[in-house]
Structures are given as C-alpha cells and as structure tokens.
Amino acid sequence: MASAMAKRLDGKTIVVTGASSGIGRSTAKEFARTSPKNLKLIVTARRLDSLNELAQEIKQEVGEGVKVLPVKLDVSSPEEIKNFVPSLPAEFQEIDVLVNNAGLVRGVAKAPEIEQEDINVMFSTNVNGLIGMTQAVLPIFKKRSDGGRGDIINIGSIAGREPYPGGSIYCATKAAVKSFTEALRKELIATRIRIIEVDPGQVETEFSVVRFYGDKAKADAVYSGCEPLTPDDIAEVVVFAAGRRENVVIADTLIFPSHQASPTAMHKK
Numbered sequence: 001m002a003s004a005m006a007k008r009l010d011g012k013t014i015v016v017t018g019a020s021s022g023i024g025r026s027t028a029k030e031f032a033r034t035s036p037k038n039l040k041l042i043v044t045a046r047r048l049d050s051l052n053e054l055a056q057e058i059k060q061e062v063g064e065g066v067k068v069l070p071v072k073l074d075v076s077s078p079e080e081i082k083n084f085v086p087s088l089p090a091e092f093q094e095i096d097v098l099v100n101n102a103g104l105v106r107g108v109a110k111a112p113e114i115e116q117e118d119i120n121v122m123f124s125t126n127v128n129g130l131i132g133m134t135q136a137v138l139p140i141f142k143k144r145s146d147g148g149r150g151d152i153i154n155i156g157s158i159a160g161r162e163p164y165p166g167g168s169i170y171c172a173t174k175a176a177v178k179s180f181t182e183a184l185r186k187e188l189i190a191t192r193i194r195i196i197e198v199d200p201g202q203v204e205t206e207f208s209v210v211r212f213y214g215d216k217a218k219a220d221a222v223y224s225g226c227e228p229l230t231p232d233d234i235a236e237v238v239v240f241a242a243g244r245r246e247n248v249v250i251a252d253t254l255i256f257p258s259h260q261a262s263p264t265a266m267h268k269k
C-alpha cells in the first residue's frame, strides 16, 4: 500500500537544479524512492555525464516507473534558462515542483580582497539563476485553477540568516534568496502555489571542495572533528515539504547537525 506522501506525489513532474552532486542529487533520488510508481524527474546541472549516471542509478534502484530526463543547464546563463522550458519534450512540460538547489560558494576572502569573478559567479548562480528559473516555471503554475498551483522549493542556508566573516558574498546571496522567497510567497497569496524555503546548516558535499577551488585537503579540514549532515538529510526535508497536503506550506526550515548552533558555533571533538 502506498503512503499518503507517495499518493500525493504520484504523477508529478519535478525539476531539480544542481542535481549532479550533493543535495540536488540526493533530492532526485529521494523523490524517486518516495513515489516510485509514476513520476517524472528533470535533473539539471552543467555536468551532463553525472546526470546520466544519476538517471541510470535511479532506474536500477526503482525501475521504470520514474522517468528521468537529464538536461544540461547552466543557471547562471539567462539564455539557457530562456530555452529551458520550450526545449523540454511535451510530456515533461507540465512541471509541478521546482527545486532551486543549484548554488555555490567561492573562496573565504574578506573585503577588499574579494575577486570580482567570484562575486559575479556567486550572484549569477545563487541569486539570478534561482530567480530566472522561478520566472521560467511560474507561468506554467499560474495557468492552473485557483490562481495557479505548484511548488517552488528554494535551498537557502543558515548563511542567509547569520552572515559570517570570510563568507560575506555567499551570505549576501543567501539573504537575497530569503528576501525573494518571502516576497514571492506574499505575491502569490491568492493562489495554490506553495513557496517553500529549506535552509541547511553544515552538510558534507562538494560544497567545500568548490569553495577551496578543488583543494580536497582544505575541504576535509572543515569537517574534521565534526559530524556534518549528509545530503540525504536535506533531501528528506525537501521531499517531505513537497509531499504535504496541498493546503499545508512548510514555509521555512532550518536544519543543523547536533554539533552546530550557528555558522560559527560549532563543537569540534
């Protein structure tokens, strides 16, 4: 017998950005596991080979009930975003859920030494990309009854609530995500469109490797003596939020591992 959550997700079309790694990858898998009989998953990122591997893994784990469409998409490119929905096969165009997960941090520099390139990449991906994807998908939602229906799930961060030294730009991008998310929820108050934000604390993914420009030893040091969250921990929250009854909006969540109470309040063994 299917769970209530599996029944609610049955038949949905779900887009996950940044699905080639970490939280996005886990989120795609968790949706597939939760509703394995009839689901369409559009998994996007810049690394198409990783998306193809993910599609294979999902097929092996849950079978043919979940149709996975890997799409190469750089969310920092307004041009690619513009072409995204129109170039989807017709059977994938009726999107029900958008998980705006693609994002990154670059460096730990403090002003005035922050590289312009790093500032541009973080804003164009974390902020402009998330806004662009939202604007691309909302017209699909708004055509539906009751003023529109569908879910936008934005991955924010504790960094958007509590900025820390060496993370000023990343924190500013995640604060922008929070502002955009909250304004959007108010703009869509007369619809059935749910605007959901999930804010993780420390999660072990490729996030720190990207932050340190590929230096794995520096990335590993961030997690030494700690037990960070896994990407599956966040994926479960995302799928839970999408799987609620239509009138229930998990507007906001903040998820820490037990050793963390803020970006800088960390207990190291």
Ligand SMILES: NC(=O)c1ccc[n+]([C@@H]2O[C@H](COP(=O)([O-])OP(=O)(O)OC[C@H]3O[C@@H](n4cnc5c(N)ncnc54)[C@H](OP(=O)(O)O)[C@@H]3O)[C@@H](O)[C@H]2O)c1
Pocket: 017, 018, 019, 020, 021, 022, 023, 024, 044, 045, 046, 047, 048, 073, 074, 075, 076, 101, 102, 103, 104, 105, 125, 155, 156, 157, 158, 199, 200, 201, 202, 203, 204, 205, 206, 207, 208, 210, 231
């Ligand atoms: N890990 C943490 O501690 C933590 C905490 C709070 C919030 N978050 C947030 O969680 C989200 C996922 O990060 P993660 O921890 O899972 O890191 P990750 O393992 O590095 O994954 C990041 C994903 O974003 C994608 N991405 C980056 N730039 C992109 C672009 N221009 N266009 C399309 N996709 C892009 C990457 O794919 P490609 O490289 O293939 O494009 C990758 O799939 C981010 O928004 C991050 O800010 C993470």
